[in-house]
Amino acid sequence: MTEERDGQVNASKTSGESVVVVGLGYVGLPLLVEMVRAGHRVIGLDRSAAVVDSLNAGRSHIDDVGDATIAEILAAGFRSTVDAACIAEADTVVVCVPTPLSRDGAPDLGAVEGVGRMLGERLTSDTLVVLESTTYPGTTEEFFQPLVEAGGLRVGENLCLAFSPERVDPGNRVYGIRNTPKVVGGVTTTCTQRAVDFYASFIDTVVSAKGTREAEMAKLLENTYRHINIALVNEMARFSHELGIDLWNVIDCAKTKPFGFQAFYPGPGVGGHCIPIDPNYLSHTVQARLHYPFRFVELAQEVNAGMPNYVARRIQDRLNDDGKAVRGSTVLLLGVTYKANIADERESPAVPLALKLEAMGADVRFHDPYVDVWNAAEHGDPQRLLKGEQNLSSALREADIVVLLQAHREYLDGALDGVGVFDTRGVLAGSEVVRL
CATH class of the missing domain: 3.40.50.720 (NAD(P)-binding Rossmann-like Domain)
Structure with missing residues (x-):
């Protein structure tokens, strides 16, 4: 775990932040809608030009976000792009890329790795990075952190890194992004607090985990519980x-x-x-x-x-x-x-x-x-x-x-x-x- 250096990272930079959400699917798009509504300046980054063009034209591609909502957030300043240069201007970067299983049953972290390398090349000092992609315990610190630090920034010194598992339930008319409690675990206590402050600006209840591994495991426990009981x-x-x-x-x-x-x-x-x-x-x-x-x-x-x-x-x-x-x-x-x-x-x-x-x-x-x-x-x-x-x-x-x-x-x-x-x-x- 990275050594804690409290006070060297600004833990209160949350009001009206510049946010980049990487991955505009069933997780990223509903999430950024609430960010925009809370007053954050949000850019959506996706590798699919078709998705980006559709959103910029006011058309949604997922069930839970309608065209009227896209029009609403576009009017508030949202835009999407395939150009990763926007990373350099971000106060916060939230990663919501898919993590499917490979053919041998192992987690496929190809998309997470690609984003990590991209961030390592473009992140600037005092940025908060949050990984939301579901994965195994240890991924954030052991796999993702070295990638985002490749450009010379260090977590706990001039970079904050946290994991927050997505809890999107497509089609649920009762529980959405805002009223579903958000679990957050950072590499350091300052990282955790910075992420908690950010999510608290647009989510009703934010729950602090002991660290990234506990936050990663919480998501797996939730779905393993369901998997076993369904079986x-x-x-x-x-x-x-x-x-x-x-x-x-x-x-x-x-x-x-x-x-x-x-x-x-x-x-x-x-x-x-x-x-x-x-x-x-x-x-x-x-x-x-x-x-x-x-x-x-x-x-x-x-x-x-x-x-x-x-x-x-x-x-x-x-x-x-x-x-x-x-x-x-x-x-x-x-x-x-x-x-x-x-x-x-x-x-x-x-x-x-x-x-x-x-x-x-x-x-x-x-x-x-x-x-x-x-x-x-x-x-x-x-x-x-x-x-x-x-x-x-x-x-x-x-x-x-x-x-x-x-x-x-x-x-x-x-x-x-x-x-x-x-x-x-x-x-x-x-x-x-x-x-x-």
Whole structure:
């Protein structure tokens, strides 16, 4: 850890700061909206010229930020760019670039490394740098800090460095950036205080962590907790079906207990930018550094990753009950995003399910009010692009089996009344509905 040198870094430079947000996706864009509204002078930096041009023209590319909001922040002085020269003028730089898993399951820090090197070349004295990209404990100090110090500035002397895990929940209408508590941990106490002061200028509650590693671990604990509990109910769904037990009713009963229980629900698999990925950062770190497995995470991953295949087998069973084979049958998938009521398809379990059904010979079709064209191969293969069914009523009539994968509000307003549906989300009722 860098030696603390209190008083050498200005810890109160927060009012109306010049801020650069690196990465203008689902994390960076909603974050900078609140910064602009708080009076900060914000520049968005992204390597995608298409994203930058779209934002500067007043068009948003994510669900949670509409075009009207982009117009609002543009009028307040926001602009976006692909030119990293803006770093030199920043009081604060917030890094929100993606950290996916590589093919071998290790964290891919390529984007973080690229930004770190860019900052090392351009940072000026007395700048606060905050990494928000989810990663394994130790990344900020062991990996990122040497990169940002490459230009000669030193954390604790003339540079502040902190980690603050993103807690964005796309589509959540109750908790957004401002009212979701923000965890912050700095390399030094001065770094922590500088970051706390900055975030407190536009977020209601800021929580100080002991250091960067604790802040990094907090995010992994949050999502590992969810990952493992989802795996628990997914496994219970399998044997409950075999035992003739309605697990959905079981959960409804259990959640009446006012303490000691939190309801989790089964589904066709896990998706999104956090749950399928973040726990693996922790598992990989434990294995790489301590040389033993994090068995809870690995088992949860095995269970959750197996759900699309299990759903495919249940679909096969349903067709068999109707005297039909999977091969040649039309399977209509309703909702291919990873979460209800948004267009985000990242890591959606609909992808492996569709691939499995196609391998079994099914004619796979989909309907989703938020997705017009879907790449079910998830590898950019133009031959695998599927065009969504535009007319839900006719698509329902033509299908041999209808599978609800995502509980979009459009499917819950009576549109599926009287239709035989295999419901993987437990949200439909009626004699024609079969739940997971």
